Amino acid sequence: MTTSQAQVPMRFIADASNEFATSVAVSMPWRVYASDYASPTPVNLTTAVLAMEASYTDAAGRTNPDELNLADGNLGGLTLAPGLYRWGTSVTIPSNVTISGSAQDVWIFQISNDLDVSAAQRVTLSGGASAANIFWQVAGEVVIHENAHFEGGILSQTAVTLQTNASMVGRIYAQSLVALDNNSISTP
Structure with a gap:
């Protein structure tokens, strides 16, 4: 080594x-x-955890999705319009994906299992879309592989891992683990 x-x-x-x-x-x-x-750090952390859990529950509880099980969970090469998306499986991003809409539009992605973004792939925004209005509610684990780029807020019930040199614009909230390795994360 x-x-x-x-x-x-x-x-x-x-x-x-x-x-x-x-x-x-x-x-x-x-x-x-x-x-x-x-003090006041323990109280502030408790408040933050409760807010994260409420946000996760709110995103998971949205009904009447615009898209159900889109592309069987393989989002590679797609352009995603604003709306509510739901998958009863894992979701993969094996090739670049685009989120397209205005700065006021909202995207909620409800994923009942894992989210996996392949190495060196990108989630990009177009049309003025804002990472602040993109919510990835994931019941399983999120892995953003090395040199990949991601956009939006992650609300994970389990764990989020950004591998070496992965980057993102957004926020990460996980109920058990956030693992980072030489990453660039900026807020929208």
């Missing part, structure tokens, strides 16, 4: 108040929080 392949543990340095930590892997002004940090 070469030096560049070796796993280097991420170091977090608590601030003087012990309310948050910083890391060379997290760009300012972003901070890292943990439930055992000083």
Whole structure:
């Protein structure tokens, strides 16, 4: 194993108040929080977790989808219009996909299993579509493979993994695990 392949543990340095930590892997002004940090961090984290769970439940509870089991869950090469999409299976993005609509349009993707974005593939926006209005509600695991690019907010009931050099515009909320590896994440 070469030096560049070796796993280097991420170091977090608590601030003087012990309310948050910083890391060379997290760009300012972003901070890292943990439930055992000083008050008010535990209360704020509890509030955030409850809000995430409410958002997940809201997205999962939407009815009357515009598309049901579109392309049997293989979204590669598709252009997706605004609306509510539902799959009773996993969803894969094995080749680039486009989300097209205006800045005011909304997309909700309800996925009852996993979401998998293949290596070096892209979810791109067109027509003014905004990542802030795209919601991926996923009951299973989300994996965005190396060098892939993703758009929208992820609400995962289990885990989200961004592999090496994967990037995204959006937010990640997972009820158990978010794993990152040299990723670029920006908010819309």
